[in-house]
Amino acid sequence: MTKENLNENIIELVGVSREFEDGVFAVDNMDFKVKRGEFVTFLGPSGCGKTTTLRMIAGFDKPTSGKILLNGEDITVLPPNKRPINTVFQRYALFPHLNVYENIAFGLKLKRVKVTYQDKKGNTFEKVEKLKKGYISDKVEKALKMVDLEGFEKRSVSTLSGGQQQRVAIARALVNEPKILLLDEPLGALDLKMRKDMQLELKEMHKKLGITFIYVTHDQEEALTMSDTVVVMKDGVIQQIGTPTDIYNEPNNSFVADFIGDSNIFSGTMIAKNTVKFIGKNFDCVDDFPINEKVDVVVRPEDVVLMDEDKGQVNGKIISSIFKGMHYEMVMKVGKSEVVIQDTIERKVGEKVSIFINPSDIHVMEKEFSSNKFEGYITKNNTVVFGDGEFECDVTTLYPDSTLDEEGYIITKEGEKIDLTDVDVNVEVGLKDIEISDDAEAGGAIGNIISIIYKGDHYQLIVRTDENEEDYVFDTEDTWNENDRVSIIIPKEKIKLSLKQEIKR
Amino acid sequence: MTELSTKAMTKSGKKFKFGFNRKQLCIPYALFLVMFVVIPLFVILYYAFTSSDGSFSFANFAEFFTNKTKISTLLISILIALLVTVICLLIAYPVAYILSKMKKSIAFILLLLFVTPMWINFVLRAMAMKELLSLIGVSPGSFANIIGLVYDFLPFMILPLYSTLIKMDTSLEEAALDLGANKSKVFIKITLPLSVPGIISGAMMVFLPVMSCYVITDTFSGSTGFTVIGKLIAWCFLGENGTLTNVNGGATISLVMLVIMFLTMLATGGFKSDNSTRGTNL
Numbered sequence: 001m002t003k004e005n006l007n008e009n010i011i012e013l014v015g016v017s018r019e020f021e022d023g024v025f026a027v028d029n030m031d032f033k034v035k036r037g038e039f040v041t042f043l044g045p046s047g048c049g050k051t052t053t054l055r056m057i058a059g060f061d062k063p064t065s066g067k068i069l070l071n072g073e074d075i076t077v078l079p080p081n082k083r084p085i086n087t088v089f090q091r092y093a094l095f096p097h098l099n100v101y102e103n104i105a106f107g108l109k110l111k112r113v114k115v116t117y118q119d120k121k122g123n124t125f126e127k128v129e130k131l132k133k134g135y136i137s138d139k140v141e142k143a144l145k146m147v148d149l150e151g152f153e154k155r156s157v158s159t160l161s162g163g164q165q166q167r168v169a170i171a172r173a174l175v176n177e178p179k180i181l182l183l184d185e186p187l188g189a190l191d192l193k194m195r196k197d198m199q200l201e202l203k204e205m206h207k208k209l210g211i212t213f214i215y216v217t218h219d220q221e222e223a224l225t226m227s228d229t230v231v232v233m234k235d236g237v238i239q240q241i242g243t244p245t246d247i248y249n250e251p252n253n254s255f256v257a258d259f260i261g262d263s264n265i266f267s268g269t270m271i272a273k274n275t276v277k278f279i280g281k282n283f284d285c286v287d288d289f290p291i292n293e294k295v296d297v298v299v300r301p302e303d304v305v306l307m308d309e310d311k312g313q314v315n316g317k318i319i320s321s322i323f324k325g326m327h328y329e330m331v332m333k334v335g336k337s338e339v340v341i342q343d344t345i346e347r348k349v350g351e352k353v354s355i356f357i358n359p360s361d362i363h364v365m366e367k368e369f370s371s372n373k374f375e376g377y378i379t380k381n382n383t384v385v386f387g388d389g390e391f392e393c394d395v396t397t398l399y400p401d402s403t404l405d406e407e408g409y410i411i412t413k414e415g416e417k418i419d420l421t422d423v424d425v426n427v428e429v430g431l432k433d434i435e436i437s438d439d440a441e442a443g444g445a446i447g448n449i450i451s452i453i454y455k456g457d458h459y460q461l462i463v464r465t466d467e468n469e470e471d472y473v474f475d476t477e478d479t480w481n482e483n484d485r486v487s488i489i490i491p492k493e494k495i496k497l498s499l500k501q502e503i504k505r
Numbered sequence: 506m507t508e509l510s511t512k513a514m515t516k517s518g519k520k521f522k523f524g525f526n527r528k529q530l531c532i533p534y535a536l537f538l539v540m541f542v543v544i545p546l547f548v549i550l551y552y553a554f555t556s557s558d559g560s561f562s563f564a565n566f567a568e569f570f571t572n573k574t575k576i577s578t579l580l581i582s583i584l585i586a587l588l589v590t591v592i593c594l595l596i597a598y599p600v601a602y603i604l605s606k607m608k609k610s611i612a613f614i615l616l617l618l619f620v621t622p623m624w625i626n627f628v629l630r631a632m633a634m635k636e637l638l639s640l641i642g643v644s645p646g647s648f649a650n651i652i653g654l655v656y657d658f659l660p661f662m663i664l665p666l667y668s669t670l671i672k673m674d675t676s677l678e679e680a681a682l683d684l685g686a687n688k689s690k691v692f693i694k695i696t697l698p699l700s701v702p703g704i705i706s707g708a709m710m711v712f713l714p715v716m717s718c719y720v721i722t723d724t725f726s727g728s729t730g731f732t733v734i735g736k737l738i739a740w741c742f743l744g745e746n747g748t749l750t751n752v753n754g755g756a757t758i759s760l761v762m763l764v765i766m767f768l769t770m771l772a773t774g775g776f777k778s779d780n781s782t783r784g785t786n787l
Contacts, residue, residue, distance in 0.1 A: 058683060059682075059683075060679050060682075079682070079687075080679070080683050081682050081683070081684075081686055081687055083683045085683075086683055086684065087679075087680070087683045089676050089679070089680055090676075091674075091676065093674065093676040093677050093679065093680040095677060095680070095681070095695060095699075096677075096699070097698045097699055104685075106681070106684050106694075107684035107685050108604075110684065110685040110690065111685060116682070164722075172684070173683075173684075174710050176684065469515045
């Protein structure tokens with residue numbers, strides 16, 4: 001007990017990774033702590049690793065590396081039946097051959113407790129015993145009462161509605177008095193009204209019981225309604241941890257902003273202190289970034305104030321308007337950009353309006369950019385075409401330990417012969433792997449320098465091609481001028497290729 | 506002629522429109538059924554309830570139920586069928602369980618290995634097995650007979666069990682584990698009870714045919730005089746083994762067997778329409 005009190009984190013994930021057999025990381029090097037009594041929600045699109053994380057905490061899945069600590073003790077390899085953790089499953093997983101009572105009593109009937117006895121001589125001895133029948137039935141009755149299902153003991157679980165099955169599943173887990181309750185998208189199968197009711201009930205239960213809830217959902221509204229802390233995940237990596245208000249108001253990056261609520265995301269540039277330029281106009285903002293830095297600008301549709309033409313900061317034309325019950329959702333076109341606006345007063349399509357955005361409602365965030373990513377294909381000469389250009393590349397990197405034969409076919413290490421002509425590939429080029437030249441013939445693609453940003457010790461340049469306006473972003477220490485016409489040079493070994501899909505043989 | 510096709514004829518005048526409705530598609534099957542199932546059944550009924558001179562009587566039944574040899578033969582047959590069913594279950598369950606936990610592609614190949622012998626006629630299989638047994642020194646008799654029957658009917662037990670186990674929701678086992686059950690408790694409290702439909706349907710597919718099995722028993726018992734009910738029926742109709750042809754007696758035993766089978770099916774819920782485990786995955 002003393003140890004528990006010392007440690008305010010009930011669950012701690014230390015560098016936890018889960019790699020599947022095909023080499024994909026469902027969870028990638030995750031560090032995370034859950035405070036005692038907290039309501040934590042893992043939120044993310046399907047395949048983001050949230051369920052895998054939950055399964056590792058429950059013990060159904062083992063991390064391929066890293067540790068899971070419960071009250072500071074390593075439980076990474078402890079089987080699920082030895083953990084003081086219970087789970088409410090996605091499709092309830094009620095035992096169909098048992099009735100409601102037997103389902104809920106399942107865990108209690110398995111429980112063994114040490115009971116101390118005293119014999120006639122006054123010696124005490126311990127015996128490991130099952131729980132008393134009366135004790136179990138009392139507990140089950142209380143659990144049923146908590147989920148509002150009194151009198152359902154003898155019912156077969158298959159005769160229950162979805163909502164009732166859900167309640168039985170919750171009672172079955174809670175009756176064991178777990179230290180942590182895990183809930184894996186428990187409300188996914190319920191209809192909207194029922195879901196809203198259950199959300200509130202679960203939150204109420206959490207308050208009353210005081211135990212830790214770890215909840216998994218892809219529904220952002222559910223996450224915001226119920227949780228103390230929301231963990232937003234994408235591709236096995238945590239994007240942001242914070243309170244619902246923080247997550248909504250101060251998203252870390254454009255993914256979080258896009259996933260939580262509706263948002264307008266614009267590409268912008270910092271042009272002065274607390275001034276950001278986007279949709280062709282300068283706006284005051286509260287976030288501070290280095291001048292000339294390319295940024296993402298996020299504005300919630302409900303934060304855009306609609307005004308009559310010329311009254312606001314920027315003019316535009318309404319191009320669509322949809323009634324959404326509580327409000328109208330309208331789209332205003334400004335130049336090439338579109339701004340989504342929510343307002344209770346409808347403006348007709350075609351009407352000229354202007355908008356105003358409060359500086360505090362303009363969320364400026366660092367642009368996520370770590371490498372250039374393109375989609376391309378392999379030619380019959382084993383070069384690769386992408387980004388309006390053609391480049392030399394090493395196609396043998398697509399298959400480990402493969403070689404090329406004289407005819408240009410690839411020979412895999414298994415000895416298979418593959419023709420790569422017209423195969424679609426993903427191409428990745430690092431920021432430091434691109435050079436440019438004045439000589440139009442020197443490189444694989446040609447474009448104009450559209451942006452030069454000084455980053456303290458180097459410049460970050462963006463070269464845009466003419467045809468499809470593909471952008472190459474890279475760092476250089478050389479000085480160039482905007483609008484210079486240059487060609488792009490990428491060394492053969494710096495072009496990272498990966499297959500878009502397995503080639504059918 | 507159905508209403509539909511008559512209409513079509515009158516409408517198009519001279520043109521005859523050729524078409525089926527669903528009921529008409531059943532006709533070949535119904536004819537077959539009447540010819541080879543319903544009529545023979547009535548023939549058996551007729552012979553069972555008549556004496557050799559053709560008059561109605563219960564004498565055949567009285568004779569059967571008072572004849573100790575015949576009754577003990579029936580009991581032995583049921584006993585052998587029970588024993589073979591239990592042995593098949595004990596062998597097949599672990600196999601089906603392991604297969605259901607395997608990667609699907611590997612399980613399919615292994616399952617195929619278990620099922621392949623079924624593609625060959627069972628008389629041939631029985632002959633081959635008999636030779637194999639005598640090669641390793643197992644002489645014909647009741648023991649050889651049981652080995653032969655188990656060998657022949659094992660796939661019929663594995664398939665329904667496998668298809669029940671493979672369909673089981675793995676989250677149920679996880680839920681039991683989560684609630685504190687160790688692996689053996691999970692098996693006893695969840696997996697086993699939920700696979701009961703598969704066990705029943707497998708048991709029926711072994712028990713019923715084995716009870717009336719004739720050719721395999723005949724092959725394996727050799728000249729030991731080991732008799733089962735199937736053999737008894739054959740003797741009655743064919744008049745072998747020194748007995749006279751007794752069509753009425755044979756029909757009676759057949760009818761008794763039919764009633765026993767019917768009752769077994771009824772008792773195990775084999776007539777329930779939702780018994781989907783009988784269809785196999787192969």
